[in-house]
Amino acid sequence: MKIRFLGGARTVTGSFFVVEAENTTFAVDCGMFQGDELIKERNRADYTINPAAIDFLILTHAHIDHSGLIPKLCKAGFKGKIYCSAATKDLCEVMLPDSGSIQEFEAKTFSKETGESNQPAAKPIYTVDDAYRALDHFQVLELDQMQQPWQGVELRFREAGHILGSCLVELWVDERGKKTKLVFSGDLGRPAQPFVKDPANLDEADYLVIESTYGDDLHPEVADRPEELKKIIERTMKQGGNLIIPSFAVERTQDLLFDLTILISQDRLDPGISIYIDSPLAIAATEIFKKNITFYDQETKQLIREGHHPLKLPNLKYSSSRADSMKLNEVKTGAIIISASGMCDAGRIQYHLRNNLGRSESTILFVGYQAEGTLGRQIIDGAKSVELFGKQIEVKASIEKELSYSAHADQRELLNWIGNFKSKPKKVFVVHGEEAAQQTIAKLIQAELNIPVKIPDWLEAVEL
Numbered sequence: 001m002k003i004r005f006l007g008g009a010r011t012v013t014g015s016f017f018v019v020e021a022e023n024t025t026f027a028v029d030c031g032m033f034q035g036d037e038l039i040k041e042r043n044r045a046d047y048t049i050n051p052a053a054i055d056f057l058i059l060t061h062a063h064i065d066h067s068g069l070i071p072k073l074c075k076a077g078f079k080g081k082i083y084c085s086a087a088t089k090d091l092c093e094v095m096l097p098d099s100g101s102i103q104e105f106e107a108k109t110f111s112k113e114t115g116e117s118n119q120p121a122a123k124p125i126y127t128v129d130d131a132y133r134a135l136d137h138f139q140v141l142e143l144d145q146m147q148q149p150w151q152g153v154e155l156r157f158r159e160a161g162h163i164l165g166s167c168l169v170e171l172w173v174d175e176r177g178k179k180t181k182l183v184f185s186g187d188l189g190r191p192a193q194p195f196v197k198d199p200a201n202l203d204e205a206d207y208l209v210i211e212s213t214y215g216d217d218l219h220p221e222v223a224d225r226p227e228e229l230k231k232i233i234e235r236t237m238k239q240g241g242n243l244i245i246p247s248f249a250v251e252r253t254q255d256l257l258f259d260l261t262i263l264i265s266q267d268r269l270d271p272g273i274s275i276y277i278d279s280p281l282a283i284a285a286t287e288i289f290k291k292n293i294t295f296y297d298q299e300t301k302q303l304i305r306e307g308h309h310p311l312k313l314p315n316l317k318y319s320s321s322r323a324d325s326m327k328l329n330e331v332k333t334g335a336i337i338i339s340a341s342g343m344c345d346a347g348r349i350q351y352h353l354r355n356n357l358g359r360s361e362s363t364i365l366f367v368g369y370q371a372e373g374t375l376g377r378q379i380i381d382g383a384k385s386v387e388l389f390g391k392q393i394e395v396k397a398s399i400e401k402e403l404s405y406s407a408h409a410d411q412r413e414l415l416n417w418i419g420n421f422k423s424k425p426k427k428v429f430v431v432h433g434e435e436a437a438q439q440t441i442a443k444l445i446q447a448e449l450n451i452p453v454k455i456p457d458w459l460e461a462v463e464l
């Protein structure tokens with residue numbers, strides 16, 4: 001058996017792993033590369049495998065760095081089923097067409113700016129229609145149940161605790177009567193997060209493929225995260241500015257609403273404060289959260305029973321249309337604006353940054369991972385000025401980071417989770433991380449858990 005590491009290898013994004021076994025070839029995730037131009041070029045690269053030869057695909061969760069190239073794969077000849085959880089399917093139904101429209105927009109902008117319409121960048125990687133066609137391949141599987149997606153392959157989804165519907169993948173692959181168990185972590189979450197249940201502990205694996213986003217970092221211990229948020233809100237409001245939160249549309253936005261609900265339900269925050277969600281995708285994702293209650297953890301269900309639905313704040317305003325979003329340009333003070341993209345690379349957040357970055361009374365609060373090469377990364381790395389819409393803008397606003405919103409396990413949580421295996425994997429493959437994070441966690445897995453580790457290279461094929 002062989003695993004080909006076609007994405008998420010020595011980088012965070014683009015997760016795409018192809019397993020070639022005796023009786024079948026299948027893939028786990030098919031994500032988009034995000035970050036600087038060099039890495040994004042990989043999204044356009046020709047396949048080094050034949051997509052038509054992949055029998056089926058397993059999708060761990062809806063995030064674009066795991067799902068974003070599915071329409072490209074289908075366009076290139078993939079004919080199989082795509083297995084995922086119910087919430088993942090619901091989320092992909094809005095996220096993939098949204099991504100298709102971004103691809104179309106970027107291609108159009110490229111042609112307009114360069115006047116070159118026959119360059120590869122002038123053609124979208126895939127269109128909205130391609131995304132809708134890809135959705136026909138999706139098939140929902142229940143968590144915690146043994147499934148047989150193919151002759152000689154058994155599959156079980158387990159809770160990953162990362163975002164709504166995220167799964168760990170357990171796979172048993174039979175070759176000539178010998179079973180090999182593979183585990184793919186997808187993105188591993190953390191205990192005690194809003195909405196989602198805690199990550200499941202697994203008993204055993206022959207080979208474990210694990211993410212390492214925060215392999216060299218520990219999330220701050222925050223006793224009372226809503227309180228931290230409250231302090232930032234109150235300080236910004238006192239200064240007469242706006243609080244701008246670049247946020248991922250899925251999970252992070254809803255987590256923020258959860259904390260705001262806690263503050264308001266406990267009379268710790270003025271219930272009249274203006275909260276805007278300015279992202280069509282985040283609004284659509286919030287609707288999907290509302291309907292997928294079965295995925296919620298006990299704490300969230302309890303809050304709802306007490307009459308405080310975390311997604312139904314009375315003072316929450318949705319800016320669905322462009323016109324609603326434009327109106328926010330006039331709001332100079334007193335607003336909490338949650339907008340996407342989370343790494344500030346595109347989308348409506350850029351308008352709010354343009355309006356607020358240069359104002360010392362406003363605050364930009366980062367609540368998520370900022371990949372190398374993104375605008376968000378430049379800002380948190382302390383850039384004195386940044387380019388937006390072709391103009392340099394001085395950074396005068398307060399820049400805050402609250403990484404306890406992370407939906408990823410940190411270094412200690414990764415080690416603890418692997419340490420909980422009752423029988424140790426023969427080998428761990430470290431993926432989905434930047435170089436330093438991967439090296440650090442790899443050393444710790446070897447030293448503390450005594451398990452051999454490999455950090456596969458991009459496009460490397462490893463024989464098991």
Ligand SMILES: [Zn+2]
Nearest residue numbers: 061063162187
């Ligand atoms: Zn993710």
Ligand SMILES: [Zn+2]
Nearest residue numbers: 063065066187
């Ligand atoms: Zn990811």
